[in-house]
Amino acid sequence: MIKKTDQKVGAVLVVGAGVGGMQASLDLAEAGYNVYLVEKGPSIGGVMAQLDKTFPTNDCAMCTLAPRMVDCGGHLNIEKLTYSEVESIEGEAGNFRIRVRKKPRFINEDKCTGCGTCTTNCPVLNIAHFEDVDELGKVQLKEEDRQIFQQILSQHDINRESIIAVLQDINNRYRYLPDDILRHVAAALNVPLSLVYSLATFYNAFSLVPRGKYVIRVCMGTACHVQGGHQILQGLERMLNVPVGGTTEDMNFSLEEVRCLGCCGLAPVITINEDLYGSVTQAKLPKILKRYREEEVSVGIASEGVSDAKD
Ligand code: FES
Known part of the structure; x- marks a missing residue:
């Protein structure tokens, strides 16, 4: 964690925690000012966090952004006010009074690790986005596919820890992940279909469309x-x-x-x-x-x- 530097006078409010806002906050904080960094989104990082690479050098966007996010996150001179918006500004240069509205997060911020498991397993979202979970395993497979699937399953423990290994075997066998079989994976391992798809679409090695030899x-x-x-x-x-x-x-x-x-x-x-x-x-x-x-x-x-x- 970065040490709190000598206190200078006053405090500074930076609005927007994109890469520019974070760098400005870090420079001010290093100069000894207390910084209030207000971001309307749920986390610091801004749009750059959504980019794969930057123009024109094709450098990895995250490699530029991540060190600043870590420094900002740990700097004792920077108070992060995420999911917040400036409501009003009163006063004059050197003596501003600013009202910030902080939106509710509906989670315990002290306990949340940001793992995202609650989103993946959200019963409301899953029911809204996918068919009745009871129907997942009832999609009929061709006899040949059923035998292949059973054979793959027999080589693994039947629990959620086996998902990636099962998906790898299916991907190796078919050169992609057929939709019908993914439904059976969800039903057989008793996991939400959303979790199966989140893994199937995250890893480069998996494909949802047939690949060449x-x-x-x-x-x-x-x-x-x-x-x-x-x-x-x-x-x-x-x-x-x-x-x-x-x-x-x-x-x-x-x-x-x-x-x-x-x-x-x-x-x-x-x-x-x-x-x-x-x-x-x-x-x-x-x-x-x-x-x-x-x-x-x-x-x-x-x-x-x-x-x-x-x-
Ligand atoms: S850039 Fe590293 S292998 Fe191509």
Whole structure:
């Protein structure tokens, strides 16, 4: 926690806790002023917290924002008044009197950890958004699907801790998560369908639409972007004749873009299923794809040097 610095005169009110408001509050607080940071939303962070990356550098928005949120959250000179709005301002420069309305949150702020489980399990929301929960397991599966589902279930404990493992097995088997089977997952594990969908849509590895046999992921993180990742993506779109997010008609290839695969030294990087290719150029793409078209694939890492060994 940041130490309270020497007190200066007066206090300052900052309205809006976006990245600008937070930085202003931090600068003032570090200068020794007491800061009241008023934000009408339920938390500090503002719109930037909803962005994936920033223009024009494609830097991760959260990497810019998170340190300021942490500093603001722990600074003893900053009093956060979230879910609040300024109602009136009276007085003059140096002697303002400001009335702030704080909206009710309907939770115990001392106990809330922000885990979101109450939202996921909210009976009002679930009933409003989904069909009768008693009907979830009654969706008829084809005999073949029913057997596959039962076989997958038999390999796991029947409780909510198994959800991700069950979804992984289903995703591996079908290359996506069929809607009917998700309903049976909810019923079998006795969890809200909303929870199943929140996991199914959160993880990149899951898909709600059928994917191709080979999923090509092109890294568009900062290092790969700078090293020409965009040209690689365009080259693959042209060669496969599908846009990003699409799947070829023969269901052989799906094309996706991802952020940083964690091997920036090999940029630009692509992966095809479990295989990783580094230092990729447009000229190398036909040769790489040919391996998969001819199904001569062996699993491995293929940076510049290693990929030659696979040729
Ligand atoms: S930016 Fe592509 S691997 Fe890190």
